[in-house]
Each structure stands twice: as C-alpha cells, then as structure tokens.
Amino acid sequence: MRLLVKNIARIVGIESTGRLRCCGADMNKLGMLDDAWLLAEDGRFAAFGRMDSLGDIAADEVVDAAGGMLFPSFCDSHTHLVYAGSREREFLDKINGLSYEEIARRGGGILNSADRLHETSEDELYAQAMERVREIAAMGTGCVEIKSGYGLSTGDELKMLRVIRRIRESVPLEVRATFLGAHAVARAYRGRQGEYVDLVCNEMLPAVAAEGLADFVDVFCDEGFFTVEETARILKAARKLGLRAKIHANELAVSGGVQVGVACDALSVDHLERMGREEIEALRGAATMPTLLPGAAFFLGMSYPPARAMIDAGLGVALASDYNPGSSPSGNMRMVCSLASIRMKMTPAEAINAATLNGAYAMGLSRDYGSVTLGKVANFFITKPMPSIEFFSYAYQTPLIRQVFLRGRKMCG
Ligand code: NIG
Ligand code: FE
Numbered sequence: 099m100r101l102l103v104k105n106i107a108r109i110v111g112i113e114s115t116g117r118l119r120c121c122g123a124d125m126n127k128l129g130m131l132d133d134a135w136l137l138a139e140d141g142r143f144a145a146f147g148r149m150d151s152l153g154d155i156a157a158d159e160v161v162d163a164a165g166g167m168l169f170p171s172f173c174d175s176h177t178h179l180v181y182a183g184s185r186e187r188e189f190l191d192k193i194n195g196l197s198y199e200e201i202a203r204r205g206g207g208i209l210n211s212a213d214r215l216h217e218t219s220e221d222e223l224y225a226q227a228m229e230r231v232r233e234i235a236a237m238g239t240g241c242v243e244i245k246s247g248y249g250l251s252t253g254d255e256l257k258m259l260r261v262i263r264r265i266r267e268s269v270p271l272e273v274r275a276t277f278l279g280a281h282a283v284a285r286a287y288r289g290r291q292g293e294y295v296d297l298v299c300n301e302m303l304p305a306v307a308a309e310g311l312a313d314f315v316d317v318f319c320d321e322g323f324f325t326v327e328e329t330a331r332i333l334k335a336a337r338k339l340g341l342r343a344k345i346h347a348n349e350l351a352v353s354g355g356v357q358v359g360v361a362c363d364a365l366s367v368d369h370l371e372r373m374g375r376e377e378i379e380a381l382r383g384a385a386t387m388p389t390l391l392p393g394a395a396f397f398l399g400m401s402y403p404p405a406r407a408m409i410d411a412g413l414g415v416a417l418a419s420d421y422n423p424g425s426s427p428s429g430n431m432r433m434v435c436s437l438a439s440i441r442m443k444m445t446p447a448e449a450i451n452a453a454t455l456n457g458a459y460a461m462g463l464s465r466d467y468g469s470v471t472l473g474k475v476a477n478f479f480i481t482k483p484m485p486s487i488e489f490f491s492y493a494y495q496t497p498l499i500r501q502v503f504l505r506g507r508k509m510c511g
Contacts, residue, residue, distance in 0.1 A: 101138045101506050102157035103168065103480070109134045109146060110487055111170040111454055113469035119387065119459040121414035125448040128487070129470075136168060138476035138506035145472070161508070163480045166500055167487070169450070171240025171477035172431035173457030173468050176344070176368050176389055176418035178245045178278075179234070180227040180261050181211055182218035185423040208282040211248045211423055215258070223261045230421065231269055234429040236510050238499050240477030241458060241467050242271055242429075243344070243418075245316055247278030251286075252302050255279050259311035270504040272475070274461045276344055277303070277312035280324050280332055295328045299335040307339035313462070314365065315341040319355035326354040333362040344460065348372045349394075360384045366416065366460040370403040371395055378404075378411050387460040388413060390452075391420035392437040398425050405442035416456035417449060436494035446491040476506035 112129030120127070136146040137155060188206030201207060215223065227244075234242065244262045249255035259275055266273035279298040287294035306312050315336035319329040323346075333343045342365050347355025349369035356377040359367035368389040370377070381388055390403045408415055417438055421429035435449035444452065458468030466475050480501045484490060490498060502509040 099140060099506060100144070100157040101159045101161065101476070101503070102155055103136045103161045103163050104152065105149065105165060106134045106136060106163040106168045106480070107165045107483060108132050108167045108487070109136060109470055110167055111450060111469050113455060113471045118464040119414050119456050120451050122409060122412035125409055125414060125451050126445055128447045128450060136470070138503070141476055141505035141507070143470055143472050143474055143476050146470070159508075161480070161501070165483040166481045167484055168470070168478055168480050169238070170454045170469050171467075171479060171502070171504070172238050172453050173241040173461065173463065174234065174239045174419050174421070174429060174431055175243045175366065175416055175457045175460035176391060176420050177242055177429060178247060178420070178422035179230045179242070179429060180223060180244055180246070180258050180265075181248050181423045182214040182223060182226065183423070184427065185211065188424065206424070208248065208424065209250075209285055212250045212254070212282075212284065215248045216254055220257055220261055223257070224264050227261060227265060230429060231265055231271065234421070234431075235269070235271055235502060235504070237430050237432060238479045238502060239429065239431055240271055240504055241274075241461060241463055243274040243276055243314070243461050245276040245278040246312075247281030247316070250279065250282065250284035252297070252305055255302055256305060256309065256311065259306060259309075263311060270507070270509065272463060272467060272477075274313045274463070275311060276314040276316045277306045277341065278316040278318070279303070280317040280328070282318065282323065291328070295324070295331060298332055303332075303335050303339055303341075307341065312341055314344045316344050316346060318346040319358060320346065320349050320353045321351035326358045329355065329358050330362060333358070333364070337362070342462070344368065348377065352377070356380050360386050365462060368418065369394070371400055373404050373408075378408055378413065381408075381413050382411065387416050387456060389416040389418050389460050390438070390442070391418055391426065392441060393426040393428055393434050394420045396437055396441070397427070402441045405438065405444050409444070409448060414456050415452050416460045417452040418457060418460070432490070432499070433494060436491045439491045446488045449491060450487070477504050479503065
C-alpha cells in the first residue's frame with residue numbers, strides 16, 4: 099500500500115540525525131521542509147521531497163494536502179483513560195470550596211473511581227474507554243500509554259489491564275500499558291499501607307507479569323500516597339519481572355520521587371509541579387525523561403512545573419495529557435501544547451518536540467515513532483493552511499487538524 103500526499107505547505111518534525119530524544123537548546127529545533135510531497139509505503143515513511151522534484155510516483159492513494167501542514171502524530175505518554183463514569187460532581191464540589199475529605203465522602207477521588215470500576219463489566223469499561231480513544235485519535239494522537247490504577251485489587255487491576263490489551267489489539271494507535279496498583283491504598287487496606295504494598299509486590303505484580311499485561315510499572319510517590327521506600331520496593335520487584343518504571347512524582351510535594359525514579363532508572367518521572375534545584379540536578383545526564391502534564395495543573399488550579407528552568411538547564415522534557423476523571427478530563431494534546439507555551443513559556447517548537455519525539459521516548463517508542471523519519475511508522479496529521487507553526491498553538495481553539503493518518507492509512511477527515 100503506497101500513499102502519496104501532495105501539496106504540503108510544510109512538513110514539520112523531520113528528524114534525520116537518529117536521536118531518540120531532544121534536550122536543552124535542541125528542543126527548539128524542528129526539522130522542516132516547505133512545499134513538499136510525502137510517500138508512505140506499507141505503513142512507514144518511505145520518501146519525501148520538494149514538490150518540484152515530484153516525478154511520476156505510482157501510488158494506491160493520493161491525498162491533496164491543499165496547502166496544509168503535516169505533523170507527526172502526538173505521542174501521549176501518560177494517561178488513565180480507562181475508567182468508569184465521570185467525576186463532574188467532584189468538579190462542582192471543588193468550585194463550591196469543599197475539602198478533599200468532603201469530596202471523597204460525596205463520591206470523588208481515586209477510591210470512588212475504584213468503586214465504580216469494580217461495579218462495571220469489562221465490556222462496558224472497554225466501550226467507555228474506546229470512545230475516549232476515538233476522541234484522542236481524531237485530535238491527532240497516534241501513540242498512547244494507558245495506566246491501570248482504578249482497580250486496587252488483583253482482580254480489578256487485571257480487569258483494567260485486559261481492557262487496555264483489548265484496546266491495543268483493536269486500534270491502529272500504538273498502545274503501551276502501565277500497571278499502577280500503587281495509585282492509592284485500597285479501602286480494604288485502610289491503615290495497613292505496608293500490607294497493601296506487600297499485596298502489590300507479592301500478588302499483583304506477579305499476576306500482571308504472568309499474563310504479560312503490562313509494559314511498565316507506576317507508583318504515585320507523593321505526600322499522602324506512597325513513600326520513597328515503598329516506591330523503591332515496588333520498582334525493584336517490578337524490575338525483576340522485566341517492568342521498567344514510569345512514576346508519578348512531585349505533584350503534591352518535593353517528595354523525593356524524582357531521585358528515587360532516577361536511582362531506579364525509571365523511563366520517566368511525571369507531574370513535577372514541585373521541583374527544586376536538586377531535582378533538576380538529579381535529572382541531568384539521566385536516561386529518565388521528565389514528563390510534564392500542564393492539563394492537570396490547569397484543571398486543578400495548581401502551579402505549573404518549571405519547564406523553562408529545566409530546559410535551560412539542558413534537560414529534555416516530554417508533554418502528556420494525564421487524561422483521567424479526577425485531575426485532567428481531557429486528552430487534547432494540542433491544548434497541552436498551548437498550555438505549555440502560555441503557562442510554562444515553552445516555545446511552540448519545544449512543545450511539539452516534547453509532545454512527539456520526547457513523548458515517544460517516554461514510552462520506549464522513539465525508534466519507531468515521534469518524528470517524520472524515513473522508516474518510522476507513518477503516523478501523522480494534516481492541518482488546514484496556517485501562516486506558521488506558532489499559529490497551531492496560538493489559535494488554540496480553532497479546529498485546525500483536517501485529516502489523521504495512522505500506519506499510512508487515512509483514519510478520519
Ligand atoms: O495523575 N496524581 C495521581 N493520579 C491522577 C489523578 C487520579 C484521579 O484523581 O483519579 C493524576 O493526576
Ligand atoms: Fe497521572
């Protein structure tokens with residue numbers, strides 16, 4: 099199957115140096131080619147060039163980009179998009195100034211999502227999650243990581259991970275699964291956190307590994323959730339089973355989460371609203387990708403991660419949506435890029451690199467995804483004509499994404 103796209107005003111995100119992530123000043127560099135054509139063959143990028151070099155190329159399908167731009171698909175490396183129902187009641191409670199405890203009593207919080215998930219069948223959970231997957235695909239996401247963590251019992255964690263596997267098998271998006279049994283202490287273990295950690299290490303992790311249901315392990319390492327010691331224990335147990343870490347760290351406090359993540363060779367440490375100098379230092383030279391989730395800071399009205407200081411210190415950062423019912427009920431990666439520019443002073447080029455190549459890195463996928471590179475999987479979208487790449491983040495509500503292609507095939511538009 100050969101797909102030819104003609105009349106592209108600009109191909110954005112061309113990467114030909116073989117780098118698997120970009121850091122520091124390089125984050126502002128985006129490879130581009132103007133007035134171009136592009137060929138995808140058998141689902142991979144096969145060739146591109148300037149329109150004046152387009153000879154007679156045989157193709158099964160020809161698409162006219164009509165002066166729009168072509169971007170590599172977003173790689174959203176942190177979501178919780180498998181969940182039951184929604185939590186807008188909690189949204190209202192927050193507006194009315196209720197405390198965390200009051201909200202939890204009235205049906206908010208992770209534990210209440212776990213109760214609802216428990217009552218929801220695997221088929222229903224799959225149907226609800228698939229609506230969200232279709233929604234993010236139409237908004238330009240081509241690779242997505244999805245976490246468990248609303249199960250909090252062995253049976254329900256496995257149920258969530260089986261739903262993720264079913265999604266993975268039924269969509270052309272590239273899906274990665276993360277086991278997040280240590281998202282909160284289950285109700286049944288209230289006051290017995292150590293025993294819950296034992297359950298995660300001794301029962302849940304082996305069961306998840308035995309069925310091959312997860313690529314990664316996650317822990318909510320933060321004040322009021324899991325400690326640095328508990329996190330290290332879980333990550334070590336997971337490592338023995340072949341699962342690398344991607345952890346929630348430093349959302350609520352300077353928790354030590356960044357340091358334990360780096361020490362355990364986590365693939366990413368995510369959130370990072372609370373960062374000091376030492377945390378930035380710890381990440382320098384590490385393989386761990388700091389991943390920022392400005393949609394959560396926006397929705398919760400919290401302070402944003404210090405993206406500028408991190409990039410200026412030479413770090414690479416990834417951007418992800420954190421799509422979940424409690425702190426970020428949106429998987430719109432374009433909005434995430436706009437927030438990164440508006441609230442974290444990242445340039446639109448830095449944001450695009452963070453949401454594509456570095457997001458792919460944070461899922462271990464950047465050899466095959468995250469840029470327009472010959473041989474990589476042809477996941478891309480075409481926009482309406484735009485005056486500049488900055489316009490994409492600036493006109494943040496204008497529906498600019500016109501056509502979406504995954505594995506070299508047209509999905510929608
Ligand atoms: O990434 N911070 C921890 N977990 C989620 C929120 C989960 C929820 O409230 O349901 C997050 O923001
Ligand atoms: Fe999260």
